[in-house]
Amino acid sequence: MSNEINETDIFSSNSSVLIRGTLLNGKRQDIFITEEGNIGEISESISGELKNEAEFIIDGSKTVASPGFVNTHTHAAMTLLRGYADDMHLQEWLSEKIWPLEAHLCGEDVYWGTKLACIEMIKSGTVAFNDMYFFMDEAAKAVDECGMKAVLSHGFIDFGSEEKRESEIKATEKLFSDVKKMNNQKIRAAVGPHAPYTVAPEGLSWCSEYAKENDSLLHIHLSETETEVKDCVNQHGMKPAKLLDKCGCLSENTVAAHCCWLDDEECALLGKRGVSVSHNPVSNMKLAVNRAMPYQQLIDAGANVTLGTDGCSSNNNLDILEEMKTAAILQKFFWNSDTLLPAHEAIKMTTESGAKALGFGTGKIETGAPADIVLLKTNISCMTPLYNPESNIVYACGSNAVDTVLCSGRVLMYDGNIPGEEEVYQKAAETAFNLVNRKENADN
Numbered sequence: 460m461s462n463e464i465n466e467t468d469i470f471s472s473n474s475s476v477l478i479r480g481t482l483l484n485g486k487r488q489d490i491f492i493t494e495e496g497n498i499g500e501i502s503e504s505i506s507g508e509l510k511n512e513a514e515f516i517i518d519g520s521k522t523v524a525s526p527g528f529v530n531t532h533t534h535a536a537m538t539l540l541r542g543y544a545d546d547m548h549l550q551e552w553l554s555e556k557i558w559p560l561e562a563h564l565c566g567e568d569v570y571w572g573t574k575l576a577c578i579e580m581i582k583s584g585t586v587a588f589n590d591m592y593f594f595m596d597e598a599a600k601a602v603d604e605c606g607m608k609a610v611l612s613h614g615f616i617d618f619g620s621e622e623k624r625e626s627e628i629k630a631t632e633k634l635f636s637d638v639k640k641m642n643n644q645k646i647r648a649a650v651g652p653h654a655p656y657t658v659a660p661e662g663l664s665w666c667s668e669y670a671k672e673n674d675s676l677l678h679i680h681l682s683e684t685e686t687e688v689k690d691c692v693n694q695h696g697m698k699p700a701k702l703l704d705k706c707g708c709l710s711e712n713t714v715a716a717h718c719c720w721l722d723d724e725e726c727a728l729l730g731k732r733g734v735s736v737s738h739n740p741v742s743n744m745k746l747a748v749n750r751a752m753p754y755q756q757l758i759d760a761g762a763n764v765t766l767g768t769d770g771c772s773s774n775n776n777l778d779i780l781e782e783m784k785t786a787a788i789l790q791k792f793f794w795n796s797d798t799l800l801p802a803h804e805a806i807k808m809t810t811e812s813g814a815k816a817l818g819f820g821t822g823k824i825e826t827g828a829p830a831d832i833v834l835l836k837t838n839i840s841c842m843t844p845l846y847n848p849e850s851n852i853v854y855a856c857g858s859n860a861v862d863t864v865l866c867s868g869r870v871l872m873y874d875g876n877i878p879g880e881e882e883v884y885q886k887a888a889e890t891a892f893n894l895v896n897r898k899e900n901a902d903n
C-alpha cells in the first residue's frame with residue numbers, strides 16, 4: 460500500500476503515521492505513531508518495517524515539533540458571544556449583557572459554538588482544554604466529533620438558593636452520566652462551581668464531595684477581582700481561597716482560574732494543596748482586573764501553574780500562542796522583572812503543566828506517550844532565523860505558523876486544513892444571529 464498523503468484519509472482516526480525529519484529538541488528526528496495513537500519510536504532515521512507499516516508519511520523537514528498545547532480554562536461555546544459586549548466593567552459585563560443573553564441559550568447553540576471553538580483552538584495547536592458552560596452534553600458531542608481532548612463541567616451557580624442548587628446538582632450528575640455513556644477516553648466530566656461569589660458554601664461542599672467520589676477535577680474561578688475578595692471577607696469573614704479550603708475545594712484535582720488577587724498566604728495554601736492554577740492574561744487585561752496573577756509566588760509555593768484563554772467574550776479568541784506571549788510579557792511588565800516567565804517556562808505551562816492539570820499524560824513528546832504533537836512551519840517569517848524555537852513560538856509566531864496537529868495520533872489539522880471548517884463558520888454565524896434575535900424578541 461502507498462503511504463503517500465491522501466488528504467481525505469489522513470483525518471480518519473486510528474492510522475499509523477510517520478513524521479519524517481522534524482526538528483525536535485534541536486535535532487532532526489523521525490517520529491513513528493502507532494495505530495493506537497501513541498509514540499512508538501523517535502529516532503534520527505526510521506526505516507525498514509516501521510516505515511513500511513506507516514499508513515501515512517508526513518514530511519516534517521520544514522517543521523519544528525512541539526508537544527500539543529493545553530488550554531486549562533475556557534467557556535468554549537462563548538465563541539457565539541464574540542464581540543457581543545466589549546469594553547465594559549466586569550460585573551456589569553456579566554450581569555447586564557452576558558448572563559441575560561446566556562439565559563436564552565439552547566443545546567444547539569452550545570453544539571455549534573463549541574464546534575467553532577474546537578476549530579479555533581486546533582488552529583493554534585491546542586489539543587486539550589478545560590471547559591465550563593451549559594448544555595455540556597452538546598459540547599461533548601462537538602468535542603467527540605473534532606477529536607480533541609477535553610474536561611467538561613456544567614457551570615454550577617446557585618446564588619444561595621436551595622432550589623437552584625438542586626437543579627445544578629441534577630445537571631452535574633446528568634453530565635457525568637452522559638460522558639460515561641460516550642465511552643471516549645479523551646473526554647472527561649468534571650465538577651464546575653462557577654466561583655465563591657456565585658455558589659454558597661453548601662453548594663461548594665457538595666461540589667467537592669462529588670468530585671472526590673467520582674475522582675474528577677473541580678474547575679472554578681478564583682479571586683479574579685479585588686471586589687470579589689473584599690465581598691468574600693465581608694460576607695464570610697475570610698478570603699476566597701480560605702473559604703474554598705474550608706469547603707474541601709482545594710486539592711490536586713482542582714483547577715482554579717485567574718487567581719489574580721491571591722495574597723502570599725493564599726499562594727502558599729494553593730501550593731500546599733497541590734492546586735493547578737490557570738493564568739488567563741488576555742482576559743485579565745481586557746477586563747482590567749488591575750493585578751497580574753502572582754506567577755513566581757505560586758511557582759515557589761509549589762502550585763502547578765498553567766495557561767488558559769477564558770471565553771471568547773473576554774479575550775476575544777482562543778489563540779493559545781497569543782496567550783503564551785501575553786503571559787510572558789504581562790508578568791514581566793506587571794511585576795517589573797525582565798527575567799520573569801521566560802519562553803521555556805511559557806511553553807512548559809502550556810504543555811507539561813497543562814497536561815498534568817487535566818490528567819492527559821506528560822505533555823512531552825516521548826516514546827510511549829500519546830501522540831499529542833504540533834508541527835509548526837519553519838519556512839515562514841516568524842521562524843526565521845531559528846536560533847531558539849521556543850523563543851520563536853512564544854514571542855514571534857501567530858497561528859499561521861501551525862501546520863499540522865495530532866491528538867492521540869489522530870490528525871486534526873493537516874497543512875493548515877481542518878475538514879468541514881467552512882460549514883462550521885456558517886452554522887455558528889447563523890446560530891449566533893438566531894440567539895440574539897431570540898433574546899430581542901423575548902425582551903420586546
Ligand SMILES: CSC[C@H]1O[C@@H](n2cnc3c(O)ncnc32)[C@H](O)[C@@H]1O
Nearest residue numbers: 557591592593614615653680770773
Ligand atoms: C456558569 S458557566 C460559566 C460562566 O462564566 C461566565 N464567565 C465568562 N468569563 C468569566 C469571567 O472572566 N469571570 C467570571 N465569569 C465568567 C460565563 O459567561 C458563564 O456564565
Ligand SMILES: [Zn+2]
Nearest residue numbers: 680716769770
Ligand atoms: Zn472564565
